[in-house]
Structures are given as C-alpha cells and as structure tokens.
Amino acid sequence: MKVDQVKYAARFEGVSGSAIREIFKLLARPGMISFAGGNPSESALPDGEMAQIAAEVLRSDGKRILQYGATEGYPPFVETLRTYVQAHFGVDMSANGVLPTTGSTQGMQLLLSALIDPGDTILVENPTFLGNMQSMRLFRANLVPVESDSEGMDPVDLERKIVRHHPKMIYTIPTFQNPTGCTLGLERRKTIAALAEKYGVVVAEDDPYHDLRYVGEELPTIKSFDREGWVVFLGSFSKVISPGLRVGFLVAEPGILRKCVIAKQGSDLHTGLLNQAMCDEYIRRGWLEKHVAGILGDYAAQLNTMLDALQGMKTVASYTRPEGGLFIFASLEKGLNATELLARAVEKGVAYVPGTHFYPEGGHENTFRLNFSKSTPDEIIRGMRLLEETFGRA
Amino acid sequence: MKVDQVKYAARFEGVSGSAIREIFKLLARPGMISFAGGNPSESALPDGEMAQIAAEVLRSDGKRILQYGATEGYPPFVETLRTYVQAHFGVDMSANGVLPTTGSTQGMQLLLSALIDPGDTILVENPTFLGNMQSMRLFRANLVPVESDSEGMDPVDLERKIVRHHPKMIYTIPTFQNPTGCTLGLERRKTIAALAEKYGVVVAEDDPYHDLRYVGEELPTIKSFDREGWVVFLGSFSKVISPGLRVGFLVAEPGILRKCVIAKQGSDLHTGLLNQAMCDEYIRRGWLEKHVAGILGDYAAQLNTMLDALQGMKTVASYTRPEGGLFIFASLEKGLNATELLARAVEKGVAYVPGTHFYPEGGHENTFRLNFSKSTPDEIIRGMRLLEETFGRA
Numbered sequence: 001m002k003v004d005q006v007k008y009a010a011r012f013e014g015v016s017g018s019a020i021r022e023i024f025k026l027l028a029r030p031g032m033i034s035f036a037g038g039n040p041s042e043s044a045l046p047d048g049e050m051a052q053i054a055a056e057v058l059r060s061d062g063k064r065i066l067q068y069g070a071t072e073g074y075p076p077f078v079e080t081l082r083t084y085v086q087a088h089f090g091v092d093m094s095a096n097g098v099l100p101t102t103g104s105t106q107g108m109q110l111l112l113s114a115l116i117d118p119g120d121t122i123l124v125e126n127p128t129f130l131g132n133m134q135s136m137r138l139f140r141a142n143l144v145p146v147e148s149d150s151e152g153m154d155p156v157d158l159e160r161k162i163v164r165h166h167p168k169m170i171y172t173i174p175t176f177q178n179p180t181g182c183t184l185g186l187e188r189r190k191t192i193a194a195l196a197e198k199y200g201v202v203v204a205e206d207d208p209y210h211d212l213r214y215v216g217e218e219l220p221t222i223k224s225f226d227r228e229g230w231v232v233f234l235g236s237f238s239k240v241i242s243p244g245l246r247v248g249f250l251v252a253e254p255g256i257l258r259k260c261v262i263a264k265q266g267s268d269l270h271t272g273l274l275n276q277a278m279c280d281e282y283i284r285r286g287w288l289e290k291h292v293a294g295i296l297g298d299y300a301a302q303l304n305t306m307l308d309a310l311q312g313m314k315t316v317a318s319y320t321r322p323e324g325g326l327f328i329f330a331s332l333e334k335g336l337n338a339t340e341l342l343a344r345a346v347e348k349g350v351a352y353v354p355g356t357h358f359y360p361e362g363g364h365e366n367t368f369r370l371n372f373s374k375s376t377p378d379e380i381i382r383g384m385r386l387l388e389e390t391f392g393r394a
Numbered sequence: 395m396k397v398d399q400v401k402y403a404a405r406f407e408g409v410s411g412s413a414i415r416e417i418f419k420l421l422a423r424p425g426m427i428s429f430a431g432g433n434p435s436e437s438a439l440p441d442g443e444m445a446q447i448a449a450e451v452l453r454s455d456g457k458r459i460l461q462y463g464a465t466e467g468y469p470p471f472v473e474t475l476r477t478y479v480q481a482h483f484g485v486d487m488s489a490n491g492v493l494p495t496t497g498s499t500q501g502m503q504l505l506l507s508a509l510i511d512p513g514d515t516i517l518v519e520n521p522t523f524l525g526n527m528q529s530m531r532l533f534r535a536n537l538v539p540v541e542s543d544s545e546g547m548d549p550v551d552l553e554r555k556i557v558r559h560h561p562k563m564i565y566t567i568p569t570f571q572n573p574t575g576c577t578l579g580l581e582r583r584k585t586i587a588a589l590a591e592k593y594g595v596v597v598a599e600d601d602p603y604h605d606l607r608y609v610g611e612e613l614p615t616i617k618s619f620d621r622e623g624w625v626v627f628l629g630s631f632s633k634v635i636s637p638g639l640r641v642g643f644l645v646a647e648p649g650i651l652r653k654c655v656i657a658k659q660g661s662d663l664h665t666g667l668l669n670q671a672m673c674d675e676y677i678r679r680g681w682l683e684k685h686v687a688g689i690l691g692d693y694a695a696q697l698n699t700m701l702d703a704l705q706g707m708k709t710v711a712s713y714t715r716p717e718g719g720l721f722i723f724a725s726l727e728k729g730l731n732a733t734e735l736l737a738r739a740v741e742k743g744v745a746y747v748p749g750t751h752f753y754p755e756g757g758h759e760n761t762f763r764l765n766f767s768k769s770t771p772d773e774i775i776r777g778m779r780l781l782e783e784t785f786g787r788a
Binding site: 001002003004005006007008009010011012015016017025037038039040042045046047048050051052054055056058059062063064065066067068069070102103105106109113114115116117120131134135138168197198199200202228229230238242243244245246253255256258259261262263265266267268269270271272273274275 | 649
C-alpha cells in the first residue's frame with residue numbers, strides 16, 4: 001500500500017502550516033529587507049556573553065546539566081524564576097508555581113493541552129498572534145474574536161461573548177500586542193481578571209514583549225490582579241535574551257500547573273538544562289537588566305523611523321502608534337490588497353506579513369504587520385520607500 | 395469562582411503523570427542506589443568537550459545560533475544528520491527527510507499528533523516503554539499489546555491484531571528494548587516492514603539504544619527494509635551524548651514529515667539551535683564514535699555484574715539476558731509483589747521500577763526493571779544484595 005493513502009489526524013483539517021514560517025523561507029535572499037519576522041536585532045543577541053556563560057556552567061555543573069533533569073525544571077533556575085516573577089511581574093508566588101518551558105510557544109501548548117477539548121471556545125483579540133492561533137486550531141478549538149481597539153479587548157463585548165459562548169479560555173497579549181503593538185489599558189486589565197473569576201474562565205496572559213517599553217509607564221500584569229488562580233501567565237526570554245535558546249516559563253496555580261507538567265512529560269520530558277542554566281546565570285549576574293536597558297534605545301529609534309516613514313506614505317490609511325514591542329500594524333487605502341501585493345513587494349526586496357493571517361475569521365485584506373526591530377534605521381527608510389513604490393503602483 | 399472548579403481536558407482521564415518520574419523524586423537521598431532510571435553514567439557525559447564546543451560554536455556562529463531558526467532544523471545539523479542516518483541506520487535518504495526534535499520524546503509526540511485521533515489503536519510490545527504509553531494515552535489512543543518474547547513482537551499475533559483492530563500505528567523499540575533489553579530478530583524486522591506495507595500501518599521504530607551493543611552482531615533497522623515509507627524512525631542522542639541537551643531526530647517520508655513539522659510549529663517552534671549545533675560539532679569532529687566506543691566497556695562490565703548477581707538470587711524466578719542497552723527485566727518467585735516491595739527497597743536504599751507500569755493492561759506484579767548504566771559494579775553488587783534482603787524477607 002502506498003503511504004500517500006495514510007490517514008492523518010483530524011486536527012490537521014484546515015491547518016496548512018504557519019503562513020509566517022513559510023514567508024520566512026523567502027527571506028534568505030541577500031539584500032532583502034524584512035519587516036516580516038519578530039526577530040531581535042543581531043546586535044541585541046549577546047553571543048560573547050553567552051559563549052562565556054555556556055562554558056562556565058558546563059565546567060561548574062556539567063555532569064548535572066548533561067544528565068536527565070526534572071520536568072519541573074533545573075532547580076537553580078526555578079529558584080531564580082520565582083524571585084524574578086514575583087518582583088518583575090507582581091505575581092504572588094506563595095499561591096503560584098513556575099514551570100520553565102521550551103519557549104512560550106510550548107507554554108501555550110501545555111496550557112491548551114491541560115484545558116482544551118475539540119470544540120471548546122477560546123476568546124481572542126481581533127487580530128491576534130497567528131502562531132498561537134495555529135496551536136489552538138491543532139487542538140480543534142473554536143476561536144471567537146472579541147472586538148478590540150487601541151486599548152485591547154473591549155470589556156463589554158468580552159462579557160457578552162463569555163455569556164454567549166461559555167469559553168474555556170481568554171487569550172490575550174496585553175502589552176505591545178502582536179500584531180498591533182497596542183497595550184491593554186489598566187482598567188481593562190482589572191476587568192479581565194474580575195470577569196475570569198466571575199465566570200470561571202482561564203485567562204492566558206501572553207506577555208513576551210513586556211520589557212520592551214520605549215515610552216510611557218509600565219502597567220501591572222493581569223496576573224497581578226488575579227485572586228483565585230484563573231490567570232495563567234506566559235513569559236519568554238526570546239525577545240530579551242535569545243529566541244534560539246528556546247526558554248520561556250509558565251506561571252499558574254498548583255492544579256493547572258500540575259496538568260501542564262504531565263503534558264510536558266509527554267512533550268519533551270524537560271527543557272534543555274544547558275538552556276535553563278544559561279538564562280539562569282544571565283539573570284543572576286544582573287546582565288539581563290543591563291542588556292534590556294541597552295537595547296531599548298536602538299529599538300526606540302527604529303520604531304520612530306518607521307512611524308515617520310508611515311506618516312509620509314499616501315497609500316497608508318492608518319497605523320498604530322505603539323509605546324513598545326516589535327510591531328506596527330497598518331492598513332492601506334481602500335482598494336489596495338496587502339495580501340496580493342506581498343509577492344510584488346518581495347520582488348522589490350522588502351517583506352511584511354499580510355494582516356489577514358492574524359484575523360481568526362480572515363478578511364481585512366488591506367492590513368499588514370511591520371516589524372522594526374530587525375532592521376537598521378537606514379534599512380527601514382529604504383524598505384518603506386520600496387513599500388510605497390509597491391503600493392503606489394498597484 | 396474557585397479555580398478548583400476548572401474543567402480539565404478529557405485527555406487527562408486516567409492519566410496521573412509518569413510513575414517513573416515520580417519515583418525519580420525519591421532518589422535524591424544521599425547514598426541511594428538507583429536501578430530505577432535510564433540515565434547514562436556520570437563518566438559517560440562529555441562535560442569537558444561540551445564546554446569547549448559550546449563556547450566555540452557560539453563564538454563562530456553565535457548570531458545565527460541565538461536567533462530564531464527554522465522549524466525544519468539548524469541547516470548544518472540537518473546536513474550532518476542526513477549523512478549520519480544514511481550511513482549509520484541504512485536509511486535511503488533520497489526518499490526520506492530528517493527532522494531534529496527536542497529529544498525523541500518529542501519525536502513520538504509529533505508522530506502521534508500527525509496520526510492519532512481519539513480511539514485510534516496503537517499496537518505495542520508487551521511490556522513497553524511507559525513514557526511513550528503515557529504520551530499515547532494523552533492522545534486518547536487505544537493501546538493493544540502484542541504477544542512478545544525474547545525476540546520481540548510475535549509476528550503471527552501481530553498480523554492477527556492488525557486484521558482485528560485496524561491499528562493506525564505499530565510502536566516498537568526493536569533494539570535492547572525498554573524495559574526488557576530484548577532485541578527484535580532479523581526475520582521479524584523484515585516481517586514488520588512487510589506487514590506495514592501490506593496493511594497500510596505506520597511503524598514507529600524507536601531506536602535510542604541502537605549503539606549500546608556489548609555482544610553479538612548489529613542488526614539492520616526496520617526502516618532499512620521500508621520500501622513505501624510506512625516506517626518512521628525515531629533516533630536520540632540522549633544515551634550516547636547527553637539526555638540533558640534534549641536532541642533527537644525523526645526520519646520519515648515527506649508527507650508524514652510535513653505533518654510533524656506543522657505539529658512542531660505549535661509545540662516549540664524549533665529545537666534549541668545551540669543544542670543542535672553542539673551535537674552537530676560533536677559528530678563532525680568524529681567524537682561521537684570514539685565516545686561510544688569508550689563507554690561500551692564500562693556498560694558491558696556493569697551488565698555482567700548485574701547478571702551475575704541475579705543468577706545468585708533465590709527470590710528471582712527469571713530475567714532477560716540483553717546483548718546491550720541499559721535494562722534487565724526480571725520476575726520474582728510466585729507470591730512476591732515487586733510493586734508493593736518497592737517502598738521497602740527504597741527504605742533500604744535501593745530502587746527499581748515495578749514492571750506493572752510497562753504493561754498496557756497492568757498486572758505482572760511480580761516483575762521489575764533494573765537499570766545498570768548509572769551504577770558502578772560495586773554499587774550494583776551492594777544494591778542487588780539489598781534487593782535480595784528486601785525480597786527474601788517478604
């Protein structure tokens with residue numbers, strides 16, 4: 001029997017692979033200016049320090065680091081994370097535990113595994129992060145978008161949809177959201193925590209961009225308003241240390257955390273111990289704080305360069321003005337289709353992600369997401385000019 | 395609403411976490427002799443070489459290693475794996491691809507994700523590896539044991555059960571099986587490949603112990619007899635380089651591989667690039683071959699010490715005589731219950747895994763699994779004496 005007769009699992013129905021990951025493959029062409037990824041800039045990757053740290057932790061604790069570890073994490077790192085999460089994100093660690101994960105992508109997968117049966121509803125921002133939408137679809141969840149504006153999810157629509165759909169989960173990226181760059185307001189943060197408790201819905205608070213603030217005041221996490229344990233916090237070191245190391249963490253009350261640990265036993269047994277030990281050492285030495293402070297200035301300049309360019313573009317109808325993060329979300333003038341125009345842009349040497357991929361129900365073909373962290377101000381100016389040419393001749 | 399009212403996903407029904415992982419936590423007590431894990435010996439973990447390699451790859455390719463990578467793997471490592479898999483496991487790489495995974499635990503999860511819907515049947519050896527049984531149960535698979543003896547699955551019972559149950563998958567650990575240490579015979583390997591093709595069933599060939607042969611001749615993999623792509627090969631560097639690095643690989647024909655890649659996008663996006671680069675360098679330098687050759691002598695002596703001790707134990711009715719790997723499987727005389735006696739053994743300072751956990755249908759309370767790789771010959775002699783005391787006084 002030929003193997004093309006194999007029957008794949010039903011979870012793949014309607015899932016064809018991440019659109020964004022496919023776009024990435026086109027970007028290897030030399031000279032391509034990419035606003036498509038969510039990559040840190042090269043200069044923000046601490047390769048020298050990490051070479052030093054990797055050798056040192058392997059020399060001092062190599063026999064433990066190369067051996068099997070506990071699913072619950074490398075003990076020194078778990079200890080560091082507890083302190084870090086309490087101090088940095090305002091989480092009451094007497095009522096919560098923290099689990100190191102293989103990137104926050106895995107944190108999401110574990111939480112979906114803990115909670116989601118086929119057909120369960122997840123309320124999401126509109127638009128929202130396409131990677132986690134794909135994860136949710138592989139769990140055969142029913143994604144219901146909540147009306148969202150420049151301050152995130154609209155609480156009135158959120159409550160209406162909780163009552164109507166009895167969701168299992170509310171998924172939000174509260175700070176410098178992907179793809180919009182917008183930040184959930186303070187009152188809305190409190191309201192979401194309260195609604196979660198009132199209706200018994202788990203909130204997945206995905207906050208990887210938290211530290212990348214260029215203007216304005218830091219806001220408390222939704223998790224910091226959580227009294228009963230309904231909020232699960234997903235953190236990541238991908239944007240502030242290195243995505244290639246694949247280290248994130250999940251913070252939850254003990255019952256949910258235990259299910260995530262069991263799911264992780266069947267996922268990868270544990271996150272690489274060297275990866276955990278390296279992040280641990282980086283934080284313990286106080287290098288993380290200094291490193292973040294060091295990259296903010298460049299990223300702020302890149303953001304401003306891109307905002308300036310957008311202001312001059314006649315083809316662009318509107319765009320967000322983020323206070324931090326990695327992304328700006330924009331829409332083209334009526335009649336222009338950002339999805340169709342991507343191929344032409346790539347031909348010209350510049351790439352973005354069409355906004356339609358971020359909408360659970362599709363549409364919004366005039367929108368697109370721009371990343372500014374991976375390109376220098378010069379590249380941003382040139383790339384935006386190429387975009388204006390592309391859009392202007394459509 | 396209190397969070398203890400949260401409804402978990404149905405996949406957790408009957409899954410309470412890995413028995414073996416829970417036992418591991420008891421073993422931190424100083425002086426404990428553990429025959430419970432599947433850990434490489436301390437001396438088999440190349441910490442010095444890895445400290446050197448980690449620093450070198452980060453210095454030479456750190457900007458790429460710390461950045462996001464492709465789900466399909468770190469390109470130099472994928473290239474190395476293609477050559478390695480073809481030469482070492484006899485796989486036709488013109489018809490197959492290889493995907494780096496976060497340990498072979500993840501390889502199994504991706505393959506389950508690609509194929510298994512709730513209620514689908516998987517045929518397994520009896521007994522079989524409890525970790526992957528838990529993974530299968532989290533996918534709500536129906537596990538059906540195939541009669542197995544010292545040469546692995548009985549082909550007559552296997553074909554009978556294929557016809558009766560229309561399984562989606564046959565799961566086998568053909569070489570130095572976990573937990574028995576037994577090896578699937580040559581003719582049976584050919585038969586399983588032929589049955590897979592005849593009936594259109596995917597074979598998951600899980601072969602992490604392949605290189606740990608102390609006596610006898612190497613046997614070709616089932617995958618090497620695969621003509622149509624029904625066999626998926628799962629490899630691991632956990633037993634021959636380091637489990638803490640979490641690097642394995644999955645070899646499959648392009649259609650199945652593609653589904654595994656999509657599943658991996660939602661699992662951890664990609665395996666840590668440093669982890670892949672370190673294994674890559676270790677193989678490219680020719681250190682893997684030398685390293686394996688160097689550990690075989692010690693492991694063989696440890697195996698023989700344990701076999702000698704078993705021969706003198708009056709409480710032991712029978713045991714396997716593996717030609718390699720990490721495990722011996724034994725049964726106690728009638729009336730002795732290895733599951734119940736574990737607590738007493740641990741009190742005395744020695745641990746094993748009760749055999750019942752490895753049987754899909756439970757029972758076999760008189761059986762237990764012994765690991766010999768983590769203990770020195772001295773520790774093995776002392777530990778086995780403690781076991782004989784424990785069992786003898788029952």
